[in-house]
Amino acid sequence: MNRRRYWWFGTLGAVLILGSLTGYFAIAREPSWIQKKEIQKGDKLGPLQLGKTWKVTAGSSAAVSVVSPHESLDLTFPKLSGLLKINQEDTDHIVGTVAADMTSLYSEDPAWNAKLRDWYFFNVKAYPEASFRIVKVGGFEKPLLEGEPHPLTIEGELTVRNMTQPIQFKGEIKHTGSRMELKVRCSGLENKNFGIPELLEPIYTGKNMATLEVTLILEPEDPDTSRQRQADSHNFREIGA
CATH class of the missing domain: 1.20.5 (Single alpha-helices involved in coiled-coils or other helix-helix interfaces)
Known part of the structure; x- marks a missing residue:
């Protein structure tokens, strides 16, 4: 027994x-993120949520509004690509480059589309991409919170038609679940700084002034894609290129 x-x-x-x-x-x-409890709205974000390589995905776009004293014109660039690294603890905070497919640009007026793509304006055949490289980011003095818009400023270099100018964006970034949304705006751009003639007739002394608004939908880059990209030293999408 x-x-x-x-x-x-x-x-x-x-x-x-x-x-x-x-x-x-x-x-x-x-993976370590599965072992951690699911983050809730309002929770402080750290390296576990932010310390990734983020790729620009579908739904991202850039829009330019051009105004003269008597007219206005809206342009859309629906095809964006690029990679960003976000690290709240790093002094650079965000680094990366975003590119726009200039051949995808269009306006609501079909008569404008062919003219805008032609050599006289954007000359998309010779310059099929425009790019923005991040140089400095402000606004990370306060922690990012899950699901809450976080104001920030981004300074960088905008290159169009192979001409580069420093510009500054103001906007916000928001982390929700497994993706980020970055919305920024820059006012007071002048076409001539990029070798582009006035799109609209500047009656008398009036100038064309442009406002650029960008929305980026960011998702973590797939690990296999990341390894393949890093092995390809000639890939334009290398972060900070």
Whole structure:
């Protein structure tokens, strides 16, 4: 009787130990973000949520509104690409480059589309991409919170038609779940700074002034894609290019 009881106790102990070890190894194999509790709205964000390479994905776009004293014209660039790194603890905070496919530009007036793409204005055949490289970011003095818009300023270099000018954006960034949304705006741009003639007739002394608004939908880059990109030293999308 005692021998049978000891046998049952021994079997039960072995099962419990085996179960514990199986659970431990299963948890240890899971990514670290699964082991952490799900972040809630208003929680402080840290390297676990932000310390990734973020790619510009579908839904991102840039829009330019041009005004003269008597007219206005709206342009849209629906195809953007690029990579960003976000690290709240780093002095640079955000680094990266975003590019716009200039061949995708259009306006609501079909008569303008061919003219805008032609050599006289954007000359998209010779300059199929425009790019913006981030140089400095402000506004990270306060922590980012999950689901809450966070105001910031971004300074960088905008290159259009192979001409580069420093510009500054103001806007906000928001982290929700597994993605980021960055919305920024820059006013007071002048076409001539990029070698582009006035799009609208500047009656008398009036100038064309442009406002650029950019919306970036960011998602973490796939690890396999990241490894392949890093192996390709000629890839334009390299961060900070």
